[in-house]
Amino acid sequence: MLLEVEGLCVNYGRIEAIRDITFSVEQGSVVTLIGANGAGKTTTLKTLSGLRKVRAGSVRFQGRDVTHMASHERVPLGISQSPEGRRIFPGMSVVENLDMGAYARADRAKTRSADLERVFGLFPRLLERRDQAAGTMSGGEQQMLAIGRALMSHPTLLLLDEPSMGLAPKLIQQIFSIIKEIREQGTTILLVEQNAAQALKIADSAYILETGEIVRTGTGRELAADDSVRAAYLGGDV
Amino acid sequence: MSFLIDNFVELTVTGLVLGAVYGLVALGYTLVYGVLQLINFAHSEVWMFGSFAAVWVTVALGVAPGSALPIVIGVLLLALLAAMTVSGGVALLLERVAYRRLIRLDAPKLVALISAIGASFALAELMGLRDRVAGWLGLRDTLDPYVRSARDNTRFRNPLETEGVFSVGGYTVTNVDIIIIVSAILMMVALDQFIRRTRTGRGIRAVAQDSEAAALMGVNRNRVIRATFLVGGIMAGAAALLYLMRFGVTRWNAGFLLGVKAFTAAVLGGIGNVRGALLGGFVLGLAENYGSALIGSEWRDVVAFLLLVVILLFRPTGLLGESLGRARA
Numbered sequence: 001m002l003l004e005v006e007g008l009c010v011n012y013g014r015i016e017a018i019r020d021i022t023f024s025v026e027q028g029s030v031v032t033l034i035g036a037n038g039a040g041k042t043t044t045l046k047t048l049s050g051l052r053k054v055r056a057g058s059v060r061f062q063g064r065d066v067t068h069m070a071s072h073e074r075v076p077l078g079i080s081q082s083p084e085g086r087r088i089f090p091g092m093s094v095v096e097n098l099d100m101g102a103y104a105r106a107d108r109a110k111t112r113s114a115d116l117e118r119v120f121g122l123f124p125r126l127l128e129r130r131d132q133a134a135g136t137m138s139g140g141e142q143q144m145l146a147i148g149r150a151l152m153s154h155p156t157l158l159l160l161d162e163p164s165m166g167l168a169p170k171l172i173q174q175i176f177s178i179i180k181e182i183r184e185q186g187t188t189i190l191l192v193e194q195n196a197a198q199a200l201k202i203a204d205s206a207y208i209l210e211t212g213e214i215v216r217t218g219t220g221r222e223l224a225a226d227d228s229v230r231a232a233y234l235g236g237d238v
Numbered sequence: 239m240s241f242l243i244d245n246f247v248e249l250t251v252t253g254l255v256l257g258a259v260y261g262l263v264a265l266g267y268t269l270v271y272g273v274l275q276l277i278n279f280a281h282s283e284v285w286m287f288g289s290f291a292a293v294w295v296t297v298a299l300g301v302a303p304g305s306a307l308p309i310v311i312g313v314l315l316l317a318l319l320a321a322m323t324v325s326g327g328v329a330l331l332l333e334r335v336a337y338r339r340l341i342r343l344d345a346p347k348l349v350a351l352i353s354a355i356g357a358s359f360a361l362a363e364l365m366g367l368r369d370r371v372a373g374w375l376g377l378r379d380t381l382d383p384y385v386r387s388a389r390d391n392t393r394f395r396n397p398l399e400t401e402g403v404f405s406v407g408g409y410t411v412t413n414v415d416i417i418i419i420v421s422a423i424l425m426m427v428a429l430d431q432f433i434r435r436t437r438t439g440r441g442i443r444a445v446a447q448d449s450e451a452a453a454l455m456g457v458n459r460n461r462v463i464r465a466t467f468l469v470g471g472i473m474a475g476a477a478a479l480l481y482l483m484r485f486g487v488t489r490w491n492a493g494f495l496l497g498v499k500a501f502t503a504a505v506l507g508g509i510g511n512v513r514g515a516l517l518g519g520f521v522l523g524l525a526e527n528y529g530s531a532l533i534g535s536e537w538r539d540v541v542a543f544l545l546l547v548v549i550l551l552f553r554p555t556g557l558l559g560e561s562l563g564r565a566r567a
């Protein structure tokens with residue numbers, strides 16, 4: 001297993017944002033974590049990146065215990081994240097943002113042009129905007145930049161937090177097809193989504209979070225076909 | 239009015255000289271604010287310690303004014319190095335003692351500010367009581383030239399003699415004027431390039447814009463914070479020597495007023511904005527000089543702080559507005 005999460009508990013003060021969650025991510029797969037607003041999806045991803053303190057439980061990455069490792073040390077190990085709300089650096093240009101993505105890599109200068117080429121290949125739009133201040137771009141472009149930036153560190157595991165949030169349907173399709181393409185290039189993906197229909201379609205396995213706990217597990221196909229899941233998360237039909 | 243017009247060139251040049259010092263000290267406030275949104279109140283003492291380091295080097299070397307030029311340059315460079323090292327060291331110490339724990343605990347900014355005010359008084363008094371400290375260590379006599387009259391003005395014997403270089407409008411611009419203004423501009427350019435081009439500099443910008451996102455890029459926030467304090471301290475050390483070359487005295491509590499003025503310059507230029515710091519310094523230095531020429535030099539500090547109030551009321555983001563993070567390459 002690439003990532004093993006066991007009995008993880010994270011609090012905000014006395015609020016238990018996630019309680020005793022256990023799940024794993026297999027190398028080369030797309031795993032999705034779906035659930036309503038406030039279920040604890042973002043907290044889970046932040047904790048995997050080391051931005052939130054673990055109260056109990058453990059996180060193992062490539063067999064190594066990273067539960068209490070500082071966030072900046074996880075990036076060189078191969079954990080990268082495109083966070084909720086994109087969080088691009090608004091005052092930096094597109095290229096500067098991408099360079100920030102490679103910040104943790106010792107050999108970034110050597111692979112820079114190939115890395116940029118790869119990102120521009122996935123997102124040709126970013127090439128057109130190369131020198132534009134990232135804060136002045138549209139939501140969709142910023143999302144592409146956030147994903148591209150996360151790829152610049154050559155992640156083994158890419159964490160994506162609601163990449164489709166606030167995007168037009170056509171753009172959502174495009175983002176999901178790019179997620180598939182990234183997986184085909186060999187990166188494992190843990191995808192957090194409220195757009196459950198799309199997420200289940202591309203996921204090898206899926207977990208449903210409700211108020212901080214995992215309530216259902218299955219393959220993407222199983223959950224997508226399940227009546228109760230459809231009723232609760234897919235608005236009746238896929 | 240006629241005094242202002244008759245002395246316009248002199249007021250302008252000395253205003254720029256003063257402003258260069260304000261600007262370099264303002265950098266420390268602006269950098270730390272950009273990264274931590276915290277006013278490092280004790281930065282004034284970082285400058286003050288640097289000024290004493292510079293004085294002590296000249297006392298130790300005992301070079302009389304009028305020595306051969308290579309010696310003069312050597313002494314000044316040593317004094318600069320000492321001031322930058324001591325100021326940088328005090329800044330790092332401040333970060334370690336007064337802030338680090340509070341930052342880790344994510345304490346309210348007000349708590350950190352109070353801690354900084356405490357550290358500022360402690361550092362100033364430590365310098366003002368340095369004769370006693372030397373006494374406890376049994377070094378009162380050995381260190382006499384460095385610690386005597388600890389609560390009075392301490393003079394800096396500038397090994398470089400002030401000389402006129404050229405005259406305009408009835409004022410003779412001196413070598414010291416030129417050195418100060420040019421050094422301040424050069425240091426500002428160097429810092430600007432450091433922040434834009436180097437890896438640490440990009441880390442500083444990233445933390446200033448979004449510290450959580452920076453952590454996701456692998457930026458070590460604590461390292462960036464230390465680098466910020468260090469760089470701000472080094473700039474304050476340079477400012478200390480330049481100040482002494484022109485104004486000639488320092489004092490255990492001289493940091494206070496200069497610090498508040500430099501902070502005003504930082505706000506004036508747009509706090510968090512590196513280029514704004516120097517601009518704010520120049521504007522403040524000129525405003526002080528012109529203002530005191532118009533209404534009397536005893537109003538100098540009133541002019542400076544009135545300017546601060548007006549800026550805060552009408553343009554709280556300062557002249558250049560944008561923050562350290564937002565600054566475009």
Ligand SMILES: Nc1ncnc2c1ncn2[C@@H]1O[C@H](COP(=O)(O)OP(=O)(O)O)[C@@H](O)[C@H]1O
Pocket residue numbers: 012015016017035036037038039040041042043044
């Ligand atoms: N910074 C915070 N402070 C306090 N509570 C928070 C914070 N962030 C999230 N929470 C709470 O934790 C729970 C999980 O939130 P989150 O992980 O953002 O959910 P999701 O991403 O699934 O919408 C929610 O009840 C939310 O209110």
Ligand SMILES: [Mg+2]
Pocket residue numbers: 038041042043084162
């Ligand atoms: Mg969320």
